[in-house]
Amino acid sequence: DTAVSQTPKYLVTQMGNDKSIKCEQNLGHDTMYWYKQDSKKFLKIMFSYNNKELIINETVPNRFSPKSPDKAHLNLHINSLELGDSAVYFCASSQRIGGRGVQETQYFGPGTRLLVL
């Protein structure tokens, strides 16, 4: 049983296209996240949703739009893809949102490898 799943696993596309990545978790968690891992291997948070409500919105171009239809799903839509968007995008979930100073274990999906040509 996959706890956090993402589709697609690989995405190769042309600059300027619009694409979506889907994420689903079957852990019953309230909070979901999108992270970007670039070529230097840094994992950076992009967005966090708690029970379908946007909680964290980092300095991410507004070409990136997350959507959470329910608390088990968090999708990421990217408009007008650019070369610099090439990275691995990880979805994650945790039982509850971490408040300041208190963090819950996060469970990651397998990642979506995006290559923009």
Add this chain to the structure above:
Amino acid sequence: RKEVEQDPGPFNVPEGATVAFNCTYSNSASQSFFWYRQDCRKEPKLLMSVYSSGNEDGRFTAQLNRASQYISLLIRDSKLSDSATYLCVVDSWGKLQFGAGTQVVVTP
């Protein structure tokens, strides 16, 4: 200055040996600390949380030094399967900040 800094390695370790490495963090208000493990082309997975008093999980020992703002991970009796990148993760103002990882390669 990066919020979380790690020596990228690689640390080449003979099987059965002990390896230890640190990570420094910049936010003195951080309260939660973790080590995650990431295998090549895989997702990060929690290895262990790090508690103030230090904690052990089998062959893995984690320590926290708040005064100097670093955490450490020690792996005893290294196995080939311990080869991975170890990510230091620190809470900073309600968000997890990840280090770029320390690569460990255990050799036969």
